[in-house]
Amino acid sequence: MAKAHLTHDQFFTQLSALLTATHSSGHGSIHLSQKRLTFDTTSSSGPTTDKIPDDPLWDLHPPEPLPILVRATDGKSTKGEKRIKNPDKVKLSTVVKPDEIEAFFARYAEVCKAGMAGLKKRDRSKRKKGKGKKGAVGGEGGTKA
Template sequence: MAGDHLSNDEFFTRLVNLFELNRKKGHGSVILTQKRLAFESNADVPSPTKVLDDPLWDTHPENPLPLIIRASNTRSTERPGTDRKNVDKIKLSTVVQPDQLDAFYARYAEACKAGMSGLKKRDKKKKKKDKKKKKGVD
């Protein structure tokens, strides 16, 4: 599984391409997730007394753990009468070591901001009008 992860630089290149692909389509979502990468080993299994003493033992490990960052798009299906085309799901992932987190998050924030630049602002007025109508009916 470790061979499936991209390098950080390649991840950012493909993430920018993923944002641009969704912008060109005019619809779709990019899902970003991150979590601590835990390694499977019996050495990390706590003793029952350790769990009783500290039920949150796994929140402060002895050595900092790397993070896995994932990005994917939503799979699109062709719809009659629209300009939507079939798009395959794209999945990206990279592993970030604890000593590289600050530099990674700086680039990650820039990439996310650039990817959100073409978003349209939500129309909140329409929702407020709908709520007022519902209140008036009740």
């Protein structure tokens, strides 16, 4: 059963909560995705299938701008090899109309930046320092004569 899409305000509230929860736990992943919504789910008509002859990319030229589906999930995908759905997984989604895109993505960027502000810079000092220098010290395993 499909869940209804959130309003923009609900989406941003829950996304910021998800970002702070992941940050406070010290680890975790958040997956953000966006894609073109091929047809409006609120209208009764489905997607248009009017093919234009001799145009292999006919679906890239819609008669009117299409909305965008924006999704956010946490990294808790599945458990085990049987791919059992995890009931604790957080799934957020909202539909952005073409005339709301600029305002939405301005606020989206602010929420994402605020959620990433507390991240620590990656510590690269833990790498092996002798990696790639095999045989450089003392030659090829031989002894000095």
